[in-house]
Each structure stands twice: as C-alpha cells, then as structure tokens.
Amino acid sequence: MSRVLVxxxxxxxxxxxxxxxxxxxxxxxxxxxHSMNPFDEIAVEEAVKMKEKKIASEVIAxxxxxxxxxxxxxxxxxxxxxxxxxxxxxGPAYDTLQPLHVAKILAKLSQDEKVDIVIVGKQAIDDDxxxxxxxxxxxxxxPQATFASKVEKSGDGLTVTREIDGGLEVIKTKLPAVVxxxxxxxxxxxxxxPNIMKAKKKPLKKVTPKDLGVDIAPRIKVVSVEDPPxxxxxxxxxxxxxxxxxxxxxxxx
Amino acid sequence: xxxEATSLILKHTVVSRKHxxxxxxxxxxxxxxxxxxxxxxxxxxxxxxxxxxWPGGQATARFIxxxxxxxxxxxxxxxGCGCGAGSIAAAKMKAKRVLANDIDKFAVIATEINAKLNxxxxxxxxxxxxxxxxxEFDTILIGDMFYDEExxxxxxxxxxxxxADGKTVLIxxxxxxxxxxxxxxxxxxxxxxxxxTHSTMENNGFTHSTVWRLNT
Numbered sequence: 393m394s395r396v397l398v399x400x401x402x403x404x405x406x407x408x409x410x411x412x413x414x415x416x417x418x419x420x421x422x423x424x425x426h427s428m429n430p431f432d433e434i435a436v437e438e439a440v441k442m443k444e445k446k447i448a449s450e451v452i453a454x455x456x457x458x459x460x461x462x463x464x465x466x467x468x469x470x471x472x473x474x475x476x477x478x479x480x481x482x483g484p485a486y487d488t489l490q491p492l493h494v495a496k497i498l499a500k501l502s503q504d505e506k507v508d509i510v511i512v513g514k515q516a517i518d519d520d521x522x523x524x525x526x527x528x529x530x531x532x533x534x535p536q537a538t539f540a541s542k543v544e545k546s547g548d549g550l551t552v553t554r555e556i557d558g559g560l561e562v563i564k565t566k567l568p569a570v571v572x573x574x575x576x577x578x579x580x581x582x583x584x585x586p587n588i589m590k591a592k593k594k595p596l597k598k599v600t601p602k603d604l605g606v607d608i609a610p611r612i613k614v615v616s617v618e619d620p621p622x623x624x625x626x627x628x629x630x631x632x633x634x635x636x637x638x639x640x641x642x643x644x645x
Numbered sequence: 646x647x648x649e650a651t652s653l654i655l656k657h658t659v660v661s662r663k664h665x666x667x668x669x670x671x672x673x674x675x676x677x678x679x680x681x682x683x684x685x686x687x688x689x690x691x692x693x694x695x696x697x698x699w700p701g702g703q704a705t706a707r708f709i710x711x712x713x714x715x716x717x718x719x720x721x722x723x724x725g726c727g728c729g730a731g732s733i734a735a736a737k738m739k740a741k742r743v744l745a746n747d748i749d750k751f752a753v754i755a756t757e758i759n760a761k762l763n764x765x766x767x768x769x770x771x772x773x774x775x776x777x778x779x780x781e782f783d784t785i786l787i788g789d790m791f792y793d794e795e796x797x798x799x800x801x802x803x804x805x806x807x808x809a810d811g812k813t814v815l816i817x818x819x820x821x822x823x824x825x826x827x828x829x830x831x832x833x834x835x836x837x838x839x840x841x842t843h844s845t846m847e848n849n850g851f852t853h854s855t856v857w858r859l860n861t
Contacts, residue, residue, distance in 0.1 A: 443850045472849030586697040586847035593793040
C-alpha cells in the first residue's frame with residue numbers, strides 16, 4: 393500500500409471580495425476570511441478515498457505558512473488525513489514564499505516520509521500559479537499526472553484521466569508519482585463535528601524550511617498588484633431599431 | 646444540574662440503531678441533528694465524545710453481544726464509556742457487575758439515559774481511574790481510546806499492569822495512530838468488523854474496526 397502526501401494551502405476564502413493594498417504590494421489579508429484552497433480540498437478527498445479503498449496506508453497533510461496554517465491542517469485531518477506537518481513560514485518570509493520553495497519543501501518531505509504519491513491541487517486560487525505539482529515532480533524526478541479528473545490504481549502504477557484543452561487524456565504512470573487535482577476529480581466531503589473533534593487529537597508536527605534544508609530566499613519580485621480595470625456601465629435601448637442606430641452611431645457596424 | 650444536563654442531551658440527540666449493534670438503542674448526534682454540521686464553537690457541550698458511537702466502542706460491544714461468555718458473571722469496568730454501549734452490552738449479557746466510567750459527567754448521564762432506553766441499569770462513575778489497581782474488576786473494556794498519542798502512552802502502560810494482574814483487557818480500535826504496530830504485537834486480534842456507512846461518515850478514512858485482547 394502507498395503512503396500519500398497531500399499539500400494544502402490556506403488562502404482567502406473563494407467567496408470573499410479581494411481588495412488590493414493601497415501601496416500595490418499585494419492584497420489585503422488581515423481580518424479576511426480564509427479557508428483551504430478548494431483544489432487542495434479535492435486533493436485531500438482523493439487521498440482519503442485512496443485510504444478507504446485500501447490503496448493508501450497513510451495520508452499525511454502538509455501546509456507551509458504562518459500559525460494559522462494549522463487550522464487548514466486540522467480541516468485536512470477532519471476530512472480523514474492521518475497526520476499533519478506544519479512547515480512554519482511567517483511574516484515577510486511568507487509574503488515572498490513562492491511555488492519553487494513549496495515544491496522543494498514537498499519534495500524533501502516526500503523523501504523523508506518515504507511517500508509513494510504526492511497529491512496537490514492544480515493551483516491555488518490566490519496566486520493562480522499552477523506550478524507546485526510540476527516543480528515537485530521535476531525536483532524528485534518522478535512522473536507527473538497533472539489536472540487529474542480521475543485516478544485509478546492499475547498494476548503497480550496509476551491510470552490518470554487528465555483534463556486537457558478540448559477533451560480528456562488518459563495516461564499511465566509508475567509510482568512514485570505526483571498528481572495534481574482538477575475540479576471534477578471528486579466532491580470533497582464536509583468536515584462534520586465528530587470528525588472535527590477527533591482531528592484535534594491527531595498528530596501535528598511543526599518544522600521549519602531550515603530544518604528541511606530549503607532556502608526560501610525569493611526568486612521572483614512582485615513589481616505591482618493592480619485591480620482589474622473597472623468596466624464602463626452599459627446602456628439599455630428600447631428596441632432593435634434603437635440598438636442598430638446606436639451601433640451605427642458608434643461606428644461599430 | 647442533572648435535570649438540565651439530561652434535557653440538554655435529549656434536546657440535541659436522537660435515538661439511533663444505525664451502527665454495529667442495532668439491538669441497542671442509543672441517543673446520539675446523527676446527521677439528523679443540527680449539531681452534526683456545527684462547529685465546535687456552536688456546541689453547548691465541550692468535546693461531546695459521548696454523543697458519537699466510536700468505532701472501537703462499536704466493535705467491543707458487538708464482540709460482547711456475540712460472545713456473552715466473556716462477560717457473564719464477571720465484574721466489568723468500562724473505561725471511557727462514552728455513550729455507554731459497552732457497559733450496556735455487558736449488562737445485557739449478564740455480567741455480575743458493570744461500572745461505566747468516564748471523566749466527562751455528560752458521558753455518564755448519557756450512559757444512564759441509554760441504559761434506561763435498553764431496560765438495563767448500570768453503575769456509573771466519573772473518577773479518573775487511570776493508574777488505579779481496579780481490584781474489584783476482572784475485565785476491562787477500552788473502546789477507542791488510542792486517538793491521542795500522549796494519553797495512549799499512559800493508558801497502555803496502565804493496561805499492561807492490569808493485564809499482568811490477571812485481568813482480561815479488551816480493546817476496540819479502528820486503527821488509531823496511538824495503537825502502534827509495536828503495541829499491537831503484544832495483543833491478540835479477536836475480531837474485525839466492516840463499519841456501517843453511517844459510522845464511516847463520522848470517521849473519515851476508517852472502514853473497519855477491530856477487537857483485541859491484551860496478552861498476559
């Protein structure tokens with residue numbers, strides 16, 4: 393049976409209206425509701441399903457971030473992960489934490505914990521980078537099955553259906569491998585009270601990037617974060633004739 | 646206090662038979678209760694462990710009901726009794742004496758409510774017995790108590806002492822992290838049960854539950 397490592401990120405909740413900081417260095421996160429990146433919820437669900445199907449023997453959840461990342465890890469534990477590792481990165485270091493750093497951390501932990509499968513969300517809804525799975529696979533020199541909408545155990549490897557432009561692609565990988573979860577892979581379960589209570593007692597280990605020998609000096613500099621341009625208000629016209637006249641007037645037809 | 650606690654328990658739970666021991670009716674928080682989807686902050690109880698029928702407890706109760714000779718005419722101590730199912734099962738199978746013990750006062754009240762629901766009476770206590778010699782008892786029930794690593798260490802050491810004194814120690818567990826491979830080596834597997842869907846929903850990641858006897 394396989395050991396599975398799942399990466400989970402704490403992000404601004406998908407329902408929150410995001411505001412850019414006045415100095416354009418980033419977005420406002422203080423006092424804003426956060427939750428687990430929705431694609432990571434899908435990754436956790438898939439890992440727990442593997443455990444329930446006896447494909448996986450253990451599910452380890454990992455999150456990099458400040459103290460609050462532990463809340464996200466507790467959610468993963470309530471969803472059914474067995475134990476958690478909190479890689480503590482706080483303050484300015486967290487502001488400049490990038491996919492390459494997270495990939496290095498996940499790669500190191502995958503080796504230390506002797507895992508066979510790494511599952512992460514295909515991207516985080518805050519920075520939309522879509523890089524961590526690919527970089528982790530590259531660093532480990534493991535096969536990657538990204539944008540998975542179906543994962544099955546076949547022989548000593550995995551058969552993965554991938555969401556690609558205009559259709560689906562089915563690939564086979566050997567293990568160990570890195571999988572990234574797409575939207576249609578599954579429907580994540582809700583963490584109910586009995587599971588939340590039990591999750592509090594599951595083991596959660598804290599480490600730092602330094603403990604793992606990972607240098608988190610930023611490789612990318614954020615120059616400016618801007619609001620999307622505001623759309624100009626439209627006008628309602630009474631009928632088709634008026635619409636045609638308006639379009640002619642504007643030189644569109 | 647007792648009256649208030651009782652009415653609070655009755656208000657937030659429903660009678661359920663959707664578990665491994667359907668012959669026992671138990672008041673539990675189920676998906677039909679608002680608290681099922683509540684956060685910890687929204688519950689009027691602190692850690693209502695007793696409001697759920699833990700898979701380890703289900704396995705020990707099932708095993709007792711199927712193997713009554715294990716408890717008949719014996720003196721049973723149910724440590725961490727929770728909803729009281731293990732104690733009720735033992736009493737039903739004609740144990741000489743049953744003490745349902747849990748340090749949570751709500752748990753022993755829930756146990757009394759559940760015992761009554763099954764036409765059984767059990768003795769209860771909220772004393773912390775971990776470390777006690779338990780001279781009045783010959784059989785110890787441990788239903789799903791290896792969920793906390795630190796506590797598991799204390800518990801296991803104590804159970805070994807009791808076992809060395811000649812007591813039968815029955816442990817129900819679905820595979821919690823505290824019941825390590827090393828610990829399982831000093832135990833004998835008595836039974837393995839597939840959990841009903843309802844129970845797997847309360848225990849994400851677990852599909853089976855087992856009963857073990859600690860080797861003497």
